Amino acid sequence: MDKIQLIATAAFGLEAVVAREVRDLGYEDVKVENGRVTFTADLLAICRSNLWLRTADRVLLKVGEFKAYSFDELFEKTKALPWGDWIPEDGEFPVEGKSIRSKLFSVPDCQAIVKKAVVEKMKLKYKRDWFEENAAKYRIEVALLNDVATLTIDTSGAGLHKRGYRTLSNKAPLKETLAAGLILLSYWNPDRVLIDPFCGSGTIPIEAALIGKNIAPGMNRSFVSEEWPVIPKDLWRQARKETHDLAQYDRPLRIYGSDIDGEVLKLARYHIEEAMLEDEIHVQKLPVSELASRFDYGCIICNPPYGERLGEVEEVARIYKDMGKVFRKMDTWSQYVITSNPEFETHYGKKADKKRKLYNGRIECTYYQYYGPRPPRPNKEQTQE
Incomplete structure (x- = not known):
């Protein structure tokens, strides 16, 4: 098991950012496709990619x-895979599925066939007829796209956007993974000031602080x-130690958030405290x-x-x-x-220097980017001060 293949799933538009993050972790054999980044790695990469990827949804x-045009083909080729190398005899292995533009379009049937095929392979491996799954x-997924079946096991559990600091939520929170993507697509760096004038529950400022401190x-x-059991505990200890060794807890940052809604700012302050970043982020x-x-x-x-609801169009135009x-x-x-909002540039009064299509959940959005001049480099006297 020296080499394995991992898939970092991503929201549409963020694949290149995820690929850059994967390469920054040291993994070079990277393939970018719609909604996913595949890379060759080792067992330690399961630990490191889950801990470090900021913009991926999960790691599979x-x-x-393989190609699968019939249920028999799906069954036999699934059964031929090395499931026993990963799943122990008491492991729980539910099967989920999806199918796009494929002859095998019935997802429940595909799930049932894959489940049966895995069980049959497990019977051969463990010499038993029944598995308690306790x-x-x-979590196995069979994903069919253009008659190609991809079989994966989820290594993350809860989605990677769940960092642990946001235990409360407002009505329409920005996902942490998208917030991190917005920052990584910008020219911001930890030496620059960052302001979010619509900070809501604080996601963009918090993600910026985590990036700035390399947490x-x-x-x-x-x-x-x-x-x-297949992943030695020492690998997880090694990967977690790396996160502490590389974190720059003492790095000063200048991050500011504001919002017109006082109630949502209470959530922001709570989440900032949960992330232990109250000295780095100032909201008002x-x-x-x-x-x-x-x-x-x-x-x-x-x-x-965005002005998605009736009655908000005029208010959003004014904003x-x-x-x-x-x-x-x-x-x-x-x-x-x-x-x-397709009328943003019209109301804003200026064309963007660059635009990028992104998705906020299922909402198709545009990321409008306006570039200011490069800040002057501080001279030696300023640096010493």
């Missing part, structure tokens, strides 16, 4: 991939594969029309209202116009805005 172990979980997003949560109640900063350079990254007026005064700042 790829057991096999130990660690190995692994999965440091304070558990993963289903931690219970797998403030309408975007009053936004200002004493700093000459920085990045604004925000997720303003976008206020953003345009205020942000233009901060013309040395880089500004990044995600919204599904």
Whole structure:
């Protein structure tokens, strides 16, 4: 088991960011496709990728991939895979499925056939006819796309967006993975100021602080594969030690959040405390029309209202116009805005320097990017001060 294949699943539009993160972990054999990044690695990579990937949805172990035009073919090729190398005789192995543009379009039938095939292979491996399935979980997925079946086992458990700091939620929270993606797609770095004038429950500022301090997003949560006997406990200890060794807890940051909703700011403060970042992130109640900063350079990254509901169109148009007026005064700042509203640039009053299609959940959005000038490098005297 020197080499294995892993799949980091991703929201559409974030695949390249996930691939960059995978390469930053040291894994070079990377293949980018819609919604997923496949890479060759080792057992330790299961631990490290779950702990470190900020923009991936989850990490799957790829057991096999093959063409399947009939149920018999699906059964025989699934049975031929080395399930016993991963699943112990008391392991729980539910099967989920999906099918897109494939002859085998009945997902329940595909799930049942894969389950039966895995059981038959397990019978051969463990010389028994019945499996209690009362130990660690190995969630199998059969994904059919254009008649190609990909068989995987989920190594993450809860989605990777669940960092552990957001125990409460407002009505429409921005996923942590998307928030991290917005930051990693920007020109922000830990030496620059960051402002989120629509911070809501605090997700963008918190993710920025985690990035700025190089704190692994999965440091304070558990993963289903931690219970797998096939992965030595020493590997998990090694991977978790790495997260502590590489974290830059003392690195100073200048991150600010504001929102017009005082109640949602209470959530933001609570989540910031849960993430132990209250010394790094400062939030206040403030309408975007009053936004200002004493700093000459920085990045604004925000997720303003979209105007999806009836009656919000005029209000959102006014907000976008206020953003345009205020942000233009901060013309040395880089500004990044995600919204599904197709009229954003019209109301904002300026065409973006770059646009990128992203998805906020199932909502198709555009990430509008406005680039400010590069900040001057501090001279030696300023650095010494």
